[in-house]
Amino acid sequence: MYDAGKIVVGLAVLVGVTAFPVWYGLARGTTYRVQLEAPPNGATECVLPVKDGTMRAEHMHMLDQWRNEVVREGVRNKVVVSGREWDKSLTKTCLGCHTNKAAFCDRCHDAAAVKPSCWDCHVVPEGGQ
Amino acid sequence: MQGGRRSFLKMAGGTALAAGALPGMTSCAQQAVAHGTGKRLAMVVDLQVCSQHGDCTECAKACHLAHNVPSFPKGEGALEPNVKYDEIKWIWKEDFEHAFPTEENHYLPARVTARQLPVLCNHCDNPPCVRVCPTKATFKRESDGIVMMDWHRCIGCRYCVVACPYGSRSFNWWNPRPYIAKINPQFPTRMKGVVEKCTFCEERIARNQKPACVEACPHGAMVFGDLNQEGSDVRMRLTSGFSIRRKPELGTQPEVYYLV
Numbered sequence: 514m515y516d517a518g519k520i521v522v523g524l525a526v527l528v529g530v531t532a533f534p535v536w537y538g539l540a541r542g543t544t545y546r547v548q549l550e551a552p553p554n555g556a557t558e559c560v561l562p563v564k565d566g567t568m569r570a571e572h573m574h575m576l577d578q579w580r581n582e583v584v585r586e587g588v589r590n591k592v593v594v595s596g597r598e599w600d601k602s603l604t605k606t607c608l609g610c611h612t613n614k615a616a617f618c619d620r621c622h623d624a625a626a627v628k629p630s631c632w633d634c635h636v637v638p639e640g641g642q
Numbered sequence: 643m644q645g646g647r648r649s650f651l652k653m654a655g656g657t658a659l660a661a662g663a664l665p666g667m668t669s670c671a672q673q674a675v676a677h678g679t680g681k682r683l684a685m686v687v688d689l690q691v692c693s694q695h696g697d698c699t700e701c702a703k704a705c706h707l708a709h710n711v712p713s714f715p716k717g718e719g720a721l722e723p724n725v726k727y728d729e730i731k732w733i734w735k736e737d738f739e740h741a742f743p744t745e746e747n748h749y750l751p752a753r754v755t756a757r758q759l760p761v762l763c764n765h766c767d768n769p770p771c772v773r774v775c776p777t778k779a780t781f782k783r784e785s786d787g788i789v790m791m792d793w794h795r796c797i798g799c800r801y802c803v804v805a806c807p808y809g810s811r812s813f814n815w816w817n818p819r820p821y822i823a824k825i826n827p828q829f830p831t832r833m834k835g836v837v838e839k840c841t842f843c844e845e846r847i848a849r850n851q852k853p854a855c856v857e858a859c860p861h862g863a864m865v866f867g868d869l870n871q872e873g874s875d876v877r878m879r880l881t882s883g884f885s886i887r888r889k890p891e892l893g894t895q896p897e898v899y900y901l902v
Contacts, residue, residue, distance in 0.1 A: 584792045587785055589848050604827060633833040634793060636710075636825055 547624045550616035560592050560599060560606070569621075573629070576603060603635050612638055681786045683765065683842055684869040684897040685856070686879045691863035693757035701760050704858030705733045705840070710831040712818035721816055730812040732840040733762040733855055741888055754902050760855070760864075763810040763840035764888060764896030765789045771802035771811065779837075786868075787897065788842045798835035807892050811839045842866075869897065 514520065529536075538545060561568045561575060579601035582588040591598035592606070599606040611617040614637045622629060692698075705711070714721060714728050721728070735758035738745075769789045771780050779795035780802055782788075803811045817834040825831065829845065832838050843853035851857070856864040867874040876899075879885075885899040 580794060584790070584794070585781070587783060587844070587848070604830070630833075634830040636827045636830060638827060 545624070547621050549620055550611070550613055552610040553612055554610055556610045558594050559610075560594055576607075576631075579603075603631060604638070608638055678787075679870060680784070681871070682767075682869040682897070683786045683788060683847070683866070684876050684899065685762075685842075685853075686865040686876050686885065686899045686901060687760060688863045688865070688879070688883075688901045689754060689757075689759055690883075690901060691861050692759060692859075693753055695861055695863075696757050698860070699735060700858045700860055701855035701864065702731070702733050702735065704854045705843075706731075707824065708826055708829060708843075708846075708854040710818075710822050710826055710829055711838075712814075712816075712821035712831075713823065714816060714818075714821050725815055728813075728815045730814065730818065730838065732812075732838070733760055735759065736761045742886065744889065744891060745886070759900065761808065761810075761888070762855070762898060763789060763842070764808055764894070764898045765840075765842055767895035767897065768893060770805040770807070770894060774801040774805040776801065783844075786847075788844050790841055790844060791837070791839060793830070793832055793836050793838065796836045798837065800837060802837055806839075807889055807894065808896070811837050813837050 559568055561571060563569075583601050589601065592601060593599075599609075608614065614632070706713075709732060711730050711732055714730070716729075720726075737758055738755040741759055741761050765788055767787065769780075769782060772782050772789060775781070776799060777795045777797055779792050779797070781790055781792070783790050798813065800813055803813055814832050814834050814836050818832055819825075822831060843851070843855075846853060853864075853866055856866045865875045865879050867876040869876055869880075871877065879901060880899060883901045885901050887896045887899055890896065
């Protein structure tokens with residue numbers, strides 16, 4: 514390789530600059546964490562496990578599954594959490610507890626730079642903008 | 643015999659051609675599609691009752707309120723002067739001659755022809771909208787015959803709008819949200835670029851409720867139920883009076899009946 518030294522140094526600088534957000538956060542000891550609002554109604558259990566990250570990783574797939582079952586197959590069996598029955602519904606069930614969309618859904622979606630189109634049609638409860 | 647073989651071959655060829663073409667011809671003249679044996683939801687509108695109340699639009703009001711149907715401004719305040727047909731409707735009142743353009747008998751009684759009547763999606767047994775939908779956003783529910791819409795899948799191509807011979811489908815040329823007078827939070831709205839229509843209130847049927855229009859009709863002119871269930875309301879009404887359907891000659895097998 515010609516000019517190996519310059520190239521290696523150049524690559525190192527490139528990696529260093531592009532990885533700035535990572536090492537800067539590590540160096541300062543403050544990693545970026547999204548603070549999600551706990552359900553204002555005091556609910557402690559969700560329709561999927563929350564603590565191990567299942568809900569965070571799977572909620573979009575769960576919603577797709579609910580949608581397909583309800584709209585396409587007409588299967589509207591209830592989701593049971595600790596003996597209480599819930600509809601397979603974004604507006605009624607999810608936003609029923611997490612009433613403040615801006616302090617829950619949006620915080621994470623904004624940080625992750627995703628723009629789900631759910632609310633183009635589904636209605637956010639009063640005061641939950 | 644002169645030319646015997648030649649004429650025989652001509653005859654044989656002609657017969658073979660006709661036999662080959664027969665399936666193609668009969669498939670065009672499609673047989674009436676059976677209701678099947680399972681549940682088959684249908685509606686009966688008693689025009690003898692409905693036509694006595696010419697100004698009543700309670701069915702449409704209740705439906706449009708329940709399903710977040712927008713009302714785009716018309717005339718002066720129209721969103722785009724060149725788009726004249728941006729009205730969204732699930733159920734509305736129509737002139738007799740427009741609802742039943744082939745009922746051409748002379749001297750039909752004015753009590754039938756002079757009044758408007760409610761029209762909606764016919765939830766056909768042989769729905770052309772389902773056949774043309776490229777994404778299966780519109781599909782026929784085998785469990786009860788409802789022609790259902792999955793708005794998540796609609797890409798707004800409007801093939802169904804063209805295919806439907808009843809004008810039952812509306813296209814959202816604009817974002818409907820700002821033009822919904824009062825949003826019902828229990829039901830979604832639609833977005834710009836999506837087609838919508840009556841779903842026979844499948845969300846209410848799932849809760850053992852009647853469709854919103856049937857429930858709202860103050861005169862009891864609308865009856866809803868399972869056509870295949872002996873003794874059901876719709877069956878009783880159909881066997882007790884003479885009914886007509888919209889454009890039955892098209893072979894779509896509409897499932898909204900009008901008692902005349």
